[in-house]
Amino acid sequence: MAQDLEQLLERRAKLQEQIDEVETKILEQKKSRRDELLAELKELGFDGPAPRRTPASGVRQRDPNRPCPICQIAGHDKRAHRSHPKAFTPAELKERNLPSS
Ligand SMILES: [Zn+2]
Numbered sequence: 527m528a529q530d531l532e533q534l535l536e537r538r539a540k541l542q543e544q545i546d547e548v549e550t551k552i553l554e555q556k557k558s559r560r561d562e563l564l565a566e567l568k569e570l571g572f573d574g575p576a577p578r579r580t581p582a583s584g585v586r587q588r589d590p591n592r593p594c595p596i597c598q599i600a601g602h603d604k605r606a607h608r609s610h611p612k613a614f615t616p617a618e619l620k621e622r623n624l625p626s627s
Contacts, residue, residue: 601625
């Protein structure tokens, strides 16, 4: 019984050795295949895996509390001045339904 177990363990050790050997060969094959592919890609003009571009913090958000640079009042921005380059008077703000502060 003890003899059998010893033999089995020995057999397993040998098989494990073979498995390790085969796995090493597989890894070598994979690596050389990968190197081949990378070399091929480089020839084609690809320089390795493309770096992931992170979008520049999404769509630029306008700060609604940012005051208009012309009137120094929040509630609208300088786009509101396309037809009115001067600062709005309180009456003009009211006329345009724009908040006056
Ligand atoms: Zn303004």
